Amino acid sequence: MLLVAASVFVIGVRYGTFAASDTDPYGYVSESELIAHGTLRVDQRFALTLPFRNAPAAFAPAGYKLAPVDGFIVPTYPPGLPLVMAALLRVTGQRGAVYYAVPLFGAVTIWLTALLGTRVYSPLAGVLAAVLVATSPSFLYQVTQPVSDVPAAAWTTLALLLALHERKWARLTSGLAASLAILTRPNLVVLALVIAGLHLWQTAFGSERREERRGAPLLLFIAGLIPGCIALAALNQYLYGSPRGFGYAPFGELYEWSAVLPNLDRYPRWLMQTQTPFVLLGLLAPLFARRHRASLWLLLTFAAALFLSYLPYGVFGREEWIYVRFLLPAYPALIALSVVAGLSLADRLPHRKTTLLYGFVAVVVAVALWQAREAVRRGAFVTYLVEQRYLDVARYVAGLPRDAVVIASLHAGSIRHHAGQLTINYRGLHPRALDDAIAALDARGERVYFVLEAGEEDHFRWQFGTYSNRGRLDWPPAAQTFRGVPIHLYDPRDRERFLAGQPVVTYDIGLVAKPIVRQK
DSSP, X not given: OHHHHXXXXXXXXXXXXXXXXXXXXXXXXXXXXXXXXXXXXXXXXXXXXXXXXXXXXXXXXXXXXXXXXXXXXXXXXXXXXXXXXXXXXXXXXXXXXXXXXXXXXXXXXXXXXXHHHHHHTOHHHHHHHHHHHHTOHHHHHHTTSSSSHHHHHHHHHHHHHHHTOOSHHHHHHHHHHHHHHHHHOGGGHHHHHHHHHHHHHIIIIIOOOHHHHTXXXXXXXXXXXXXXXXXXXXXXXXXXXXXXXXXXXXXHHHBOGGXXXXXXXXXXXXXXXXXXXXXXXXXXXXXXXXXXXXXXXXXXHHHXXXXXXXXXXXXXXXXXXXXXXXXXXXXXXXXXXXXXXXHHHHHHSSSOHXXXXXXXXXXXHHHHHHHHHHHHHTTTTTHHHHHHHHHHHHHHHHTSOTTEEEEESTTHHHIIIIIOOEEEEGGGSOTTOHHHHHXXXXXXXXXXXXXXXXXXXXXXXXXXXXXXXXXXXXXXXXXXXXXXXXXXXXXXXXXXXXXXXXXXXXXXXXXXXXXXXXXX
């Protein structure tokens, strides 16, 4: 099983994006660097002096928001994954070390899945469950990116595994693992509730052991849970001004009852499309198994609770299957349940048990091969090629004058991180403020550029084009990509020259193709 876990780590590194791209990766990676340097507030008090609307908010890239203290911005992502990334950065002294955190968590998740299957049924169940998790399209898609889905799965699986042990230290460390899961993804408080419910049931009805009748397991679990909850509340107070505050949108905006019915269509369908209907066997595991039924009910209850918690959480497009990643923390438990159900069913049938066992193993291998093929088809191993554009653009922008300020959205964070240039998030800029912002920055001796992907340009024109000629983007870019996703870098100074009939040279951001000269 160590070989499978090691293979997952190698895959995570070989096909890893290694880019602080877009929103989530930039948010986690940049937050880890802030932690490593001993602060979680970014000083941007200069923006308070700029004479255009929403200036402080405009300098907050995606993944950040205004702090309660004027002139500062703070990250919006939970600290669990950034803390681990920051530890790797401090230990190695290498900025790129942060990108190894998720592949490491991926390998640990596979190893823990094997232990979980072994604990609730047999070593064979552990091996089969680990192989199925390791070949899951969603798991493979996320293990190559510096985001929190796989780390949340690792901490969750560890908490569940330890909750099934009877020793006191296991109950305490289960609480610690659950608190780290909550620090990584706060809605995993459902994990803590489910495990606490198990211990409460054991206290009330379940056991003849004296310490369980007295509630010792529950108290030990809570003792391990408390530090993470206190840390998260204190951090929320520091960053957002309230222990119950979070970096995301308000609770009422994230969760709506109107989302339940659409999500009842999406999540089950995405799950079966990527995992095959085999995963539904897990629902029957507590009924088929001859032993460890309490443990199986714990795993099934957690999987159901996590699923239910996401039903009111927003609505994504019907084909945006990647959002099944939200259920990834339940994959080890649910897949282990599916394997246990199949093995238990084979064991219950009266004849040819060995033949049935070999047949079931063959089915699992077939499902694993299908999953791996589906992962390839869905692009799990080409994400790093797509994300390369963020590094290419940042590399090009790094060659601009150091007084450059880039107005962008998708690339606002990655340009800050990889190029070290100041950026404005145009989505936080008031529609009437584009010309005022350019004038204010020009007065400071800073030169403004726009970096926009082709899919952003219509929105940019809609937001600014009514109030600003520059918002119309009606002149050629100063640089662009000629392969892959179209990305354009505009120099607003080129507009007047182009409209006056002077040629504009467009360079290749990839520095491969020759420049193209465009004339009106």
